Amino acid sequence: MTLVVGREEELLAQLRELITLQPPSPTWPTAPTPFKAESGGGPPTAMAEDEASCQGKRSRRRGSKRDGGGDKGHVVEEPASAAEPTTHHSCKRRRKTKQQQMSSSLVTSVPDFDGYQWRKYGQKQIEGAMYPRSYYRCTRSAEQGCQAKRTVQRNDDGGEAAAAAAAEYTVVYMGQHSCTANDSMEAPVILETTVVGGRPAAASTSANVVANSPSSGGGGGGGGGSCSPTTTPSGFASPAISDNDDITSWSSGHSSGDYGNVFHDESYCWAAPAPAPAATLEEMGDFTGPIRSPVHVPAAPTAGTAQTIDDGEEGHPDMHCTVSIS
DNA sequence: AAAATTTGACCCGC
DNA sequence: GCGGGTCAAATTTT
Numbered sequence: 001m002t003l004v005v006g007r008e009e010e011l012l013a014q015l016r017e018l019i020t021l022q023p024p025s026p027t028w029p030t031a032p033t034p035f036k037a038e039s040g041g042g043p044p045t046a047m048a049e050d051e052a053s054c055q056g057k058r059s060r061r062r063g064s065k066r067d068g069g070g071d072k073g074h075v076v077e078e079p080a081s082a083a084e085p086t087t088h089h090s091c092k093r094r095r096k097t098k099q100q101q102m103s104s105s106l107v108t109s110v111p112d113f114d115g116y117q118w119r120k121y122g123q124k125q126i127e128g129a130m131y132p133r134s135y136y137r138c139t140r141s142a143e144q145g146c147q148a149k150r151t152v153q154r155n156d157d158g159g160e161a162a163a164a165a166a167a168e169y170t171v172v173y174m175g176q177h178s179c180t181a182n183d184s185m186e187a188p189v190i191l192e193t194t195v196v197g198g199r200p201a202a203a204s205t206s207a208n209v210v211a212n213s214p215s216s217g218g219g220g221g222g223g224g225g226s227c228s229p230t231t232t233p234s235g236f237a238s239p240a241i242s243d244n245d246d247i248t249s250w251s252s253g254h255s256s257g258d259y260g261n262v263f264h265d266e267s268y269c270w271a272a273p274a275p276a277p278a279a280t281l282e283e284m285g286d287f288t289g290p291i292r293s294p295v296h297v298p299a300a301p302t303a304g305t306a307q308t309i310d311d312g313e314e315g316h317p318d319m320h321c322t323v324s325i326s
Numbered sequence: 327a328a329a330a331t332t333t334g335a336c337c338c339g340c
Numbered sequence: 341g342c343g344g345g346t347c348a349a350a351t352t353t354t
Contacts, residue, residue: 119330120330124346126344137346139330
């Protein structure tokens with residue numbers, strides 16, 4: 001691999017020197033976190049509990065389809081009157097108030113590759129957002145009761161062409177992983193991170209790193225493991241997206257270690273939030289999220305500065321890192 | 327067959 | 341009532 005060259009490491013070293021390096025957050029599962037693990041005796045709002053106690057399924061007609069054959073006709077349409085609102089009451093679903101959940105958000109060009117496997121359970125077009133938001137939960141949520149969840153939404157930062165080339169995604173992590181992470185996978189290129197204790201606000205710090213990194217080959221819709229990271233031989237292409245304005249088929253994980261090796265070479269970096277709110281940094285210290293990047297570029301001691309590191313190699317714009325500190 | 331995605335409906339907080 | 345988050349049947353891919 002010609003990707004990792006001495007110069008790059010040099011630059012990274014400089015970068016690290018520039019800023020007080022903070023040990024990268026190890027694995028999320030083992031470290032203590034402010035999150036409330038709610039397995040078993042947890043609050044009554046735990047969904048697992050709801051699902052377990054709620055055996056009655058909501059009467060609903062399904063409607064997904066995706067072939068050109070038009071809507072499936074085999075779905076028995078029930079008359080509107082059939083919608084019995086009463087049945088739902090028997091098994092109330094209690095949701096945790098979003099604002100009360102601890103969450104962490106980050107901006108990355110590669111939503112996946114955070115060491116965990118996620119399963120998409122929903123997607124929704126968000127008001128005012130250009131791209132839909134995808135909802136994921138840990139694939140171990142069922143077998144291990146892992147409560148970790150995350151939402152991925154593509155940033156609608158102007159540039160059409162730019163967006164296509166290096167789309168950035170805001171990933172919000174919620175809940176705590178009670179499962180074991182996939183060691184072979186590494187963290188994504190984190191452009192920005194923000195820990196929010198109270199509301200999953202979008203990242204708002206000024207730290208910014210621009211870099212590409214290996215990503216999954218996407219692999220369109222449906223199908224298990226359709227986006228295996230090993231399907232992208234060339235490796236360093238932008239995240240494949242099934243549609244221009246869609247972030248579907250994103251799934252991280254996969255035990256392939258190919259890219260993990262690349263990451264271990266510290267060939268990419270990520271930045272922690274700017275020194276902005278001290279409280280935020282403190283929380284970051286406690287927060288032990290899924291971020292497992294080998295190169296941690298936390299806030300710089302000096303404010304109002306911007307560092308740009310570029311390997312200068314034409315063929316590897318992926319090593320271009322820009323850190324802005326405010 | 328199993329696992330993952332799609333996607334409209336449903337639920338609930340504001 | 342609106343909008344965001346979740347459910348779950350249908351569908352797709354492996």
